Amino acid sequence: MNILVTGGAGFIGSFIVDELIHRGHDVTIFDNLDMQIHPDGHPPDYLNTHARFVQGDVRDYDAFHQVVREAEVIFHGAATVGVGQSQYEIKKYVDVNVGGTANLLDILVNHTHQVRKVMVAASMSSYGEGLYACDEHGPVRPGLRTEEQMAARDWEQHCPVCQVEIKPVPTPETAYQYTSSIYAQTKKDQEDMVLNIGRTYNLPVVALRYFNAYGPRQSLSNPYTGVMAIFISRLKNDQPPVIYEDGFQTRDFVSVHDIVQANMLAMERDEANYEVFNVGGGNPMTIRDISLRTARLLRKHIEPQITMKFRKGDIRHCISDISRIQQKLDYEPQIAFDDGLKEVIEWSDGAHAKDLFEDATRELRDKGLV
Structure with a gap:
């Protein structure tokens, strides 16, 4: 099939591309190479050479239309990501995440196309605090x-x-979504819009609410990315991981490989149509424990800096209930956390890790968010 992956040069998208190529599909990547993720402005070395790469922005309606009209299946992952940053770069987050999704849906409704299914990358952040x-x-x-x-x-x-x-107890998909950031609100809006149009026009769609993704290719120089990548960047630069509150807040980590598994199941199974699924690892861990494990594997004798300070809007706990995706799609997390962490550490040996954490913290502080 001809498959379009928006955001396909990024962390999760590139692994989806690899799996689709492995399965024999013709894949087009549509990605704007945002400088926050790709600071040199070039496609990353890991990008699959068997995929067609088109540099473009989901905010550009005409450019987006050109790649959508050729696709039979779409994985829509293009988004600006960052909880804290979204609280002061509001227009950018809404324009990219909501506006880009609006462009996709407008194209699907008002132009001729061959699209048979759409998967949208949603987020656990839309829950706010868990159950x-x-x-x-x-x-x-x-x-x-x-x-x-x-x-x-x-x-x-x-x-x-x-x-x-x-x-905290596992949070099911039926839990009300109490968004606590502009980023979370835009991710909720994305899934709501996609499900609305899909159901209205009988176009199969699936929303996958990713929990805390980790794995190789996660930018180590983007201070707004996942906490594990931030900790690795700090430690590789001989700086202590900085932890807010007391460090005993938990997150539910899921390997990028398991996220890919969920996406393939969503594409292949009719049972997924018009559904929302949590995609988690079902194994919550404290932020303090993550920092200690990461330091140990990097052979860094650096203790985390427990600030006992807080960021506005941060949640304490949110654990995934993955029973729905297990029962409907036979999804099972395959990557044990320690194995996944070792894979990330090994990959990081050859990855550029510019520590910009202090710059990001300064911005949050200047806006009164810390």
């Missing part, structure tokens, strides 16, 4: 912690009924 359980009151969804609570270093969530400390 929790109170021993007395059962499942609860607390809102974001207040600044007063955070300033008092009362990091954990409390039952909104009895105020006792509560524990």
Whole structure:
């Protein structure tokens, strides 16, 4: 099949491209080579040479139309990514993530095409805080912690009924989405728009809510990328990983290889049509533990810097409930976390890692977000 991958020169997109090529498909990559991800402005060395590369921006309607009209299947992953940055580069995030998706859907509705299915990369960030359980009151969804609570270093969530400390439990796709950043809002808007138009025009679509992705090719010089890549960049530059709060907040990490597995299943299975799926590893880990494991594998005797400070809008816990994708699509995470981390560390030996964390933190501080 002729398959279009938007954002196909990026971290996750490039692995989707590799798997599609391996399966014998004709693949077109549409990517603008954003300087924040690709600072030299050139296609990355890892880009699959068997794919056709078209440099272009999803905000450019005519250029986007040219590649969409040739496709039979689309993986829409082009997006600007960064929770903190989205709180002050609002127009850019909305223009790229929402505007780019609007262009795609407008093209599909108003122009002749051969597209038979669309997969959209959604995000767990749209949940805000995950689901929790109170021993007395059962499942609860607390809102974001207040600044007063955070300033008092009362990091954990409390039952909104009895105020006792509560524990995180897996969050299903049916949980209400309490977006806590512009980035999260744009990702929610992307999936809502795609599902709306897909259902309206009987065009099969699938929304995949990625949890905390990690793996090779994640930019080590982009301070707005995933926490693991930021920690690796800091440690490779002999700087301590900087951790907000007390470090015991958890994230649910999922290997890029498992994300690719989920995308292939979504493309191939009719049971996926018009559905939303969590794509997680089901194995939450504390940020403090991630920093220590990363330092150990890099053979760096550098302790993390636990700041006991907080960023506005940060969540405490969100764990994936992957039972739906397991039952409907037979998805099973294949990459154990320690194996995945070792793979990233080995890859990082030859990767450029410019530490821009302090610059990003300064921007957040200047905007009053830290």
